[in-house]
Amino acid sequence: MSFNIENYFADQMNGNVILYYKGNIDSVIINHVLDTVEDKMIEVNEQSKLRKKVYNVLVESLQNLYHHVDRVPVDFEDQSSEKFGLLAVLKVAGGYKIITGNFVHADNIERLEEKIKRINRSSQEEIKELYKFILNHQRISAKGGGGLGLVDIARKTGNKLDYTFKVYNEKYSFFYLNILVTEENDTL
Numbered sequence: 001m002s003f004n005i006e007n008y009f010a011d012q013m014n015g016n017v018i019l020y021y022k023g024n025i026d027s028v029i030i031n032h033v034l035d036t037v038e039d040k041m042i043e044v045n046e047q048s049k050l051r052k053k054v055y056n057v058l059v060e061s062l063q064n065l066y067h068h069v070d071r072v073p074v075d076f077e078d079q080s081s082e083k084f085g086l087l088a089v090l091k092v093a094g095g096y097k098i099i100t101g102n103f104v105h106a107d108n109i110e111r112l113e114e115k116i117k118r119i120n121r122s123s124q125e126e127i128k129e130l131y132k133f134i135l136n137h138q139r140i141s142a143k144g145g146g147g148l149g150l151v152d153i154a155r156k157t158g159n160k161l162d163y164t165f166k167v168y169n170e171k172y173s174f175f176y177l178n179i180l181v182t183e184e185n186d187t188l
Contacts (some may be wrong), residue, residue: 016091024081095182
C-alpha cells in the first residue's frame with residue numbers, strides 16, 4: 001500500500017468536525033448520518049437555507065457512496081464492509097465542507113475523472129442544462145444511478161468539485177471528493 005487512507009483524510013479536515021464516519025455505507029448509516037448532521041446544525045442555530053443546502057448535498061454524497069463504491073481490495077484492513085466509505089462534515093468559514101472517500105477500481109477512474117472535469121469546465125448555466133438533459137434522458141446504470149449525483153452537487157453548491165485519486169495498488173485507487181457548501185451561490 002502506497003499511502004494511508006485515514007492519514008490523507010485527516011490532513012484534509014481543517015475546520016470544526018461535525019461528523020466523521022468510516023465503514024460500511026448502508027441505509028441505516030445514511031439515515032443516522034443525515035439525522036445527526038441535521039440535529040447538530042439545528043443545535044447551533046444554522047440558517048435554515050444553508051441547513052437545507054447542506055442536507056441536500058449530503059444526501060447526494062451519501063447516495064454516491066452507497067451506489068458507486070467498488071469493493072475493497074483484498075489486502076485492505078476492513079474486509080467486513082461491503083461498501084466501505086469515509087465521510088466527514090466540517091463547519092468552515094462561511095459554510096460547510098463535506099468530504100467523502102471510497103475505493104474506485106482502476107478501470108473506472110478515467111470515466112469518473114472525465115465526468116468531473118466536464119462538470120468543472122461548465123458554467124452554472126451549462127450545469128443546469130446538463131442536469132435537465134440527464135433528467136429527461138436518464139438511463140439507469142448497472143449500479144442503480146442515472147449519473148445525476150455529481151452534476152446535482154455542482155448545481156446545488158455553485159462550486160467546482162475538488163477531488164483526488166490516490167493510488168492504493170495496481171487495481172485500486174482511493175477517490176476523495178471535497179465539497180464546499182456555502183451560503184453564497186444559492187442555486188436551489
